[in-house]
Amino acid sequence: MTVARVLMTHMRTGALCAAGLLSACATVGPDYHRPAAAVIEKPSATAPFIGGNEAAFAALAPLPDHWWRLYRDPVLDRLVAQALAANTDLRVAAANIARAQSDVAIAEDGRRPQATVQASPGYAQRSAEEELLPGAALPSNFVYAASAGISYQVDLVGQVRRAIEAADADLAATRAAYDSVRVTVAADTTRAYLDACSAGREIGVAQRALDLQSRTTQLTRRLVRGGRGISLDATRSSAQEAQVRATMPGLLAAKQLALYRLATLAGRPPAGFDRDVAACTREPQLAQAIPIGDGAALLRRRPDVRRAEWELRAATARIGVATADLYPHISLGASVGSVGLAERVLGGIPTSFRWAR
Template identity: 55%
Template sequence: MNRATQTVTMTLLAAALAACTTVGPNYKVPQDAILNRPAANAPFLGASGTPFQSAPLPPAWWRLYQDPVLERLIVQAFAANTDLRMAAANLQRAHAIVEQVEEKKTPDVDAKIAPQYGRVAGSSLGIPEVLPRTGLYEGDIRVSYQVDMWGRIKRAIEAVEADADAAQAASDLAHVTVAADTTRAYAEACSAGYQLKVAQATLDLQQRFIQLTGERIRRGRGTALETSRAQAQFEQLRANLPPLEARRRVALYRLAVLTGAVPGQFPVDVAQCATPPRVAAAIPVGDGAALLRRRPDVRQAERQLAGATARIGVATAELYPNISLGASFGGVGMNSQFNDANTWKWSLGPLISWNIPSPRSARTRIAVASAATSAALARFDGVVLNALRETESALTIYARELDRNAALRAARDQSALAARQSARLYQFGRTDFLSQLDADRTLAASESALAGSDAQLALDQVQLFLALGGGWETTRAVAAAVAVKS
């Protein structure tokens, strides 16, 4: 009993020491990380204009469009998009790995029973007689527990939990991308429809001009050359239609695939859309601090840095021995002796194993883990800088396109006025054919440029929302609600 007491005491002492020894660095975001710089958390330089407001970006930013068709498409994409399904599978795998590693914290239980029939050699028992054949049995229940003396298991769990957090951020990033891609495809389809509408209206005006020219020729006030020139301009305008139709079809095919359908099953109502989606009000953009908290790629890079830091501890713990606590209870003997006191056996004690590494290989493993952490920090800083750059760029591009759009709209209005005035003068013979032809050509170019700018504004808005990194919050809220119900 004294020996058993000593063994239990040593075991408990080893367990107590395990609770207070964890090798490797404890993770926290480095103080010199770019994320902590005041300039990275400041208001955006490009958000000072009237198109923007400092209010926080709403989670479901696509509702700012107030477009039921767009909302329906994004719901469909979130439910059926193949990239999101793959991201969900990767997240499940990451959580399964966490559970697998956490199992090392729990004791292992192994039970064995082996009934046999045969004869025991009498000499092995010190008996000269030949023993008869009989039934034999052997059974054991063994319990082992690995003492995490140096924090190897703790650091491993920290690493895989950080990996799971990074997988969650990757899933969130996939939702942001799918929401933006769906909105972009919808905007491109509607913008192409709008440009087709404008091009067709311009073509109809040119057709009426050709008819007017023919009437003037029949009255002897024009020549066949004027008809040829007017017809040539008509054909040139008509050449703009096929590329626009192709753009609309390609956008519809992409929209179908984004929502989990085959390309030919694109939404029929979107095929009829001829109004580019636009957020008319000032866009809420927040500031740099809110952006860096919201963007999933920043969170993913930070979690990858945390995982790399934890793996330094895992590598360091390889320098120290493994300690396992074990206990077993069982019996062995002949069936006729079952439950006799001399057939029972038990043991209790620690098992210490140590694969003594060479100092060089140990330093190499730690150096590899440390280098991976340095690379993860560099990537983290790069992701933060890129997030700020993308957002500032998107803000600037959108604001300047608004300025361009306003100038093109003013030019279109003046071109339309000039075309009306020229048409009136041409009708009464106060100006020549070439002046009228040039006025119509200028108006057609102005209408086309304005329609192109309207389409570009729709795409620039989507790019801005993508850079702001919102849209994943709603899916996380739905997933949490489903988990609570289940």
């Protein structure tokens, strides 16, 4: 009987046995159910937002994935794209997704037959007492050992299914974590851009107010010198000018800080901020009403909420994995091999073959 024929015979036997056992299989451990006390299950979660009926908001429209494009500002689009490409936390999150996908593949392999092939040549001498021939002079020689086998674990109580369920939930949780980092990076970039443009506009307003107040102070002093005014008017105007001038350093610092944040988010040194943003003197305006949905839609799209729920789902599935260890494990398998002298490797000597099931 050839090696292939022996393997096929035992594989058929194992498959028939597995089919009979699988018909009686059950899955241990609890099934995941969203807690009844979860906020998303309450009627108030589907209620409209307070103030959501104002003209600036669109309550029924879904929020787009690239929500910052609602501004229709090419500079902002470029800044967000740069920040997403340069962010290290996003690369770590993407690597975690790849690892979780590998864990899913490993877990799914548990419900497939496993094949093994081994070969080991060597130079050895058998022990005479091991062969129950004490005192015999056994020769040293080159020997070999080769085997091939196949095995299948019967998922008797659903341990493999629970492991796959946990791995799938872990994968979904890592994807939610990636979405969370992506939302944070895009929001921080948009906020820094709006802060820089807002500070630029306020600096322009303050500079015009300072110029007007400085001109008023000069005119007031001329009136005082001409006898048409009193020194108190000049003092009051000078104090107002100093007050307006005192706001300038804070506005300049706020704009510079926003520019530094943008540079850092884009993976650049602070001095490498975008010069187009430095010249911005007006905040971008939304091209349409802001889509907000309702409370339930907000909870469904929040990545931190999704991540927490998927982690809870994975932990629930692992209860089943741990519970299954309390039950017997059944594996079906078969193997064939050949052991003998290296000079007659696979030479068809019947005494060199072995098999097991």
